[in-house]
Amino acid sequence: MVKTLEGSHAIADMIVNCEADVLACYPITPSTHIAEKLQKYYADGKIPEYITVEQEFSAISALAGASATGARTFTTTSSQGVALMHEVLYAVAGMRLPIVMCVANRSLNSPLGIWCDHQDIIPERDSGWIILMCESNQEAVDTLPQAYKLAESLLLPVMVCIDGFYLTHAVEQIDVPSKEIVQKFLPKFKPEFKLDTNNPITLGIYSTPQYLQDFREDLANDVDNAREPIKKTEEEFSKIINRNYGNGLIENYKCDDAERIIIAMSSFCGNVKEAIDELRDKGEKVGLLRIKSYRPFPYKDVQEILKNKKHVGVFDRATTLGGHPPLYTDVLAAIYDSDQKVPISSFIGGLGGKDVTVETAKNIFEDLKENKIKRKFV
Amino acid sequence: MAQKKDKTKEIKVPKVPHSKCDTAKENKTGSWRDQRPSIDLSKCIKCAQCALHCPDGAIEVDETGAHINYDYCKGCLICERICPVKCITHKKEEK
Numbered sequence: 249m250v251k252t253l254e255g256s257h258a259i260a261d262m263i264v265n266c267e268a269d270v271l272a273c274y275p276i277t278p279s280t281h282i283a284e285k286l287q288k289y290y291a292d293g294k295i296p297e298y299i300t301v302e303q304e305f306s307a308i309s310a311l312a313g314a315s316a317t318g319a320r321t322f323t324t325t326s327s328q329g330v331a332l333m334h335e336v337l338y339a340v341a342g343m344r345l346p347i348v349m350c351v352a353n354r355s356l357n358s359p360l361g362i363w364c365d366h367q368d369i370i371p372e373r374d375s376g377w378i379i380l381m382c383e384s385n386q387e388a389v390d391t392l393p394q395a396y397k398l399a400e401s402l403l404l405p406v407m408v409c410i411d412g413f414y415l416t417h418a419v420e421q422i423d424v425p426s427k428e429i430v431q432k433f434l435p436k437f438k439p440e441f442k443l444d445t446n447n448p449i450t451l452g453i454y455s456t457p458q459y460l461q462d463f464r465e466d467l468a469n470d471v472d473n474a475r476e477p478i479k480k481t482e483e484e485f486s487k488i489i490n491r492n493y494g495n496g497l498i499e500n501y502k503c504d505d506a507e508r509i510i511i512a513m514s515s516f517c518g519n520v521k522e523a524i525d526e527l528r529d530k531g532e533k534v535g536l537l538r539i540k541s542y543r544p545f546p547y548k549d550v551q552e553i554l555k556n557k558k559h560v561g562v563f564d565r566a567t568t569l570g571g572h573p574p575l576y577t578d579v580l581a582a583i584y585d586s587d588q589k590v591p592i593s594s595f596i597g598g599l600g601g602k603d604v605t606v607e608t609a610k611n612i613f614e615d616l617k618e619n620k621i622k623r624k625f626v
Numbered sequence: 627m628a629q630k631k632d633k634t635k636e637i638k639v640p641k642v643p644h645s646k647c648d649t650a651k652e653n654k655t656g657s658w659r660d661q662r663p664s665i666d667l668s669k670c671i672k673c674a675q676c677a678l679h680c681p682d683g684a685i686e687v688d689e690t691g692a693h694i695n696y697d698y699c700k701g702c703l704i705c706e707r708i709c710p711v712k713c714i715t716h717k718k719e720e721k
Contacts, residue, residue, distance in 0.1 A: 394648040441642040
């Protein structure tokens with residue numbers, strides 16, 4: 249049923265519908281409203297357990313323990329909160345605990361800012377978590393049950409990322425699929441290995457050099473092989489709810505006959521689509537390739553779409569200081585692997601909540617008219 | 627779920643890194659010992675203070691007195707310090 253909801257509250261509603269067992273969240277702007285609403289639902293008895301923790305390191309650690317017992321878990325955080333979790337995020341992936349986390353993307357210190365950019369998740373891209381970047385609140389709500397399904401079937405943790413404030417605090421019309429719909433799609437979590445007093449095992453073990461690389465290789469293969477399940481899950485759920493967001497890994501918006509393309513992630517894509525519609529009315533052949541699955545990165549799909557394009561602009565909402573920006577690097581790597589040569593320019597913008605508008609997208613498309621490769625802040 | 631890229635190489639580790647319980651006993655750690663404590667059973671009053679303080683749980687007390695399990699004793703000599711009747715002494719471990 250479509251309701252007028254704040255993005256954060258819609259996500260909290262969906263967590264209740266996904267029947268999460270144990271939650272541990274420490275509030276941090278802009279993810280606070282999700283944690284706040286979930287606290288309310290815990291008080292109302294809709295969530296079995298909510299551990300009040302003193303900081304984010306504890307939040308994710310508490311969930312590691314809960315998840316190891318076979319519970320369905322959830323937490324939410326932003327910015328410094330993600331950074332404080334950093335160590336445990338790697339541990340959780342290595343322990344194969346299917347925790348789902350909603351990150352409301354926000355800039356990292358310093359200067360201190362509470363507004364949106366993607367810098368907070370960049371240090372976690374190598375952690376072994378699946379990272380799904382959502383463009384809208386509706387997409388985030390529809391992605392959460394998929395995140396649980398992927399996490400629990402692949403034994404990999406999943407981050408569902410939404411842009412702080414642009415989405416978390418936006419009040420709009422959102423359809424939250426009911427518990428019955430989610431139940432049909434999402435089976436109960438029954439792990440093969442879990443903490444059980446009747447059959448005691450140790451999890452989070454240490455490993456000698458003889459075996460450690462094998463564990464890491466196994467994890468690396470599983471994250472790599474998650475691309476197909478992500479596509480399949482998206483296809484399956486989109487049939488149930490009659491909404492779809494590309495193939496689960498990417499969204500192709502009018503790329504097929506386009507000459508110039510912007511590659512971007514999350515909420516800015518809405519503005520790019522608007523710009524594309526306006527420019528196409530004037531006869532310009534432009535398109536958008538939205539990356540939804542940042543990890544695993546859809547190299548093949550990117551290669552496929554960038555075939556025979558004239559100029560590609562990659563828009564990053566984060567920086568790699570002393571190197572090429574993160575999304576740009578991945579696109580370059582994708583193209584190096586293929587037999588085509590296409591100029592790829594880098595645009596960094598929207599840092600710390602700087603507005604990136606339809607006009608910004610149009611300016612990038614204007615820049616792409618020249619054949620010269622550009623790397624600049626917009 | 628894992629599809630190995632290199633089919634010739636088989637990964638032999640379990641998907642979820644874990645170990646069974648009670649496996650530490652299999653690693654006999656007595657070889658780390660530098661000092662070897664011994665108990666004079668004629669003086670032992672079976673108070674079990676040594677067993678309670680042993681960090682490795684390597685001392686057991688029965689009706690005949692306290693006995694050290696040299697498979698796990700690392701020779702820290704806490705037992706010697708704690709013994710109220712001074713019936714535990716030590717000498718250098720001969721390897």
